[in-house]
Amino acid sequence: MKILGISAHYHDAAAALLVHGIPVCAVQEERLSRRKNDAAFPLNAIEWCLDHAGLDPADLDAVVFYERSMLKFERILTCALRAFPYSWRSFPNAIKSSLGEKVWVRGIISSYLGVPRRKIFFTGHHESHAAATFLTAPTRRAAILTADGVGEWATLTVGHGERRADGGTAITLLREIRFPHSLGMLYSTFTAYLGFAVNEDEYKVMGLAAYGRPTKVDEVRKLICRTPDGAFALDLDYFEYHTTAARSYSPRFVELFGPPRNSYDPIDLETADGRRFADCAASVQRVLEDTLVDMTRALHRETGLPDLCLGGGVALNAVANARILAESGFERVFVPPAPGDAGCALGAALYADRIYLGNADRDVPDHPFWGPPVDAVELARAAREDGQEVEELDEAVLIDRIADLLSAGR
Ligand SMILES: [Fe+2]
Known part of the structure; x- marks a missing residue:
């Protein structure tokens, strides 16, 4: 059975190909189009995967898209309506950019690839993240935590997975936190505030954190209200990303942390502003880590499993991952090579193969070299x-x- 997985239309579009349950190749569109974080429907990536495996689109048994585009559109529409009249400026743009290709994905896939509509499947965004981490990890049972900015509605899920001896696979997502409450968006808001590019430069915030001291942890904690079971809700008065695409933080956020950094200004730790920005980074990093450690500790107690699989863009935060490994109680923590949305192409294909189509479990080779070799x-x-x-x-x-x-x- 040949299954093509696709992620697209938000950032980091990608394609992945499974043949008889085993990945044979996967590549991010940006590697071929040479457009950083290319979000376009990944025609180059799909073409490379099919060529690499010597297949035509007609040979595919299934094509799987990594999220439910209608549900995502519902979220965008709902948020825009909830935020009205504040969203009136961004409303037409949000709707225009969501309609067309992004909503009518089945038709787009069918027309680009000539694949009949009955062969086209959709997985949930966080199901794709969960499959991408659990089904590629060298473990048969594990707890799963996925966290990102947002998929359809979910921004964080916890659950567990099992690859049974009889060849069956189960992935159970027990609970989720929904947009606009999002650890990824909290971190991205600081990314924007610190003058970096959202959905790309979060690693710079993590790096800058090492140069600062977490002196503003109490302020960051005002933004995120934690519950005893490890869940959280953001205080939305400090954010604007849920009402407009123009800005992610509110005037109240600026009151709390001071003027934002201009992208073109250097960060000089000899100046008060430079130290303030580094301290903001160290503080949001600390709060992110503490929240994830508490959640994974609770998940370890709940599941009693020794292994944890992490997925979603937040799992790119290697410093937080190290603290999870050291402090959560899990003996082993697995993070796939591409835990963000690019990896969802492979996750969606694996999810459809094992769960929707009920195909037998297979060990997935444990390496990240699925793309074109460097020439x-x-x-x-x-x-x-x-x-x-x-x-x-x-x-x-x-x-x-x-x-x-x-x-x-x-
Ligand atoms: Fe995601």
């Missing part, structure tokens, strides 16, 4: 195009040279 000639051409010097070195010489450059502070 040295092509790489040199791209580098020269950018005006870079190109020099070819043997691997041993290359490693020495890089080590020397790193130790020289480059």
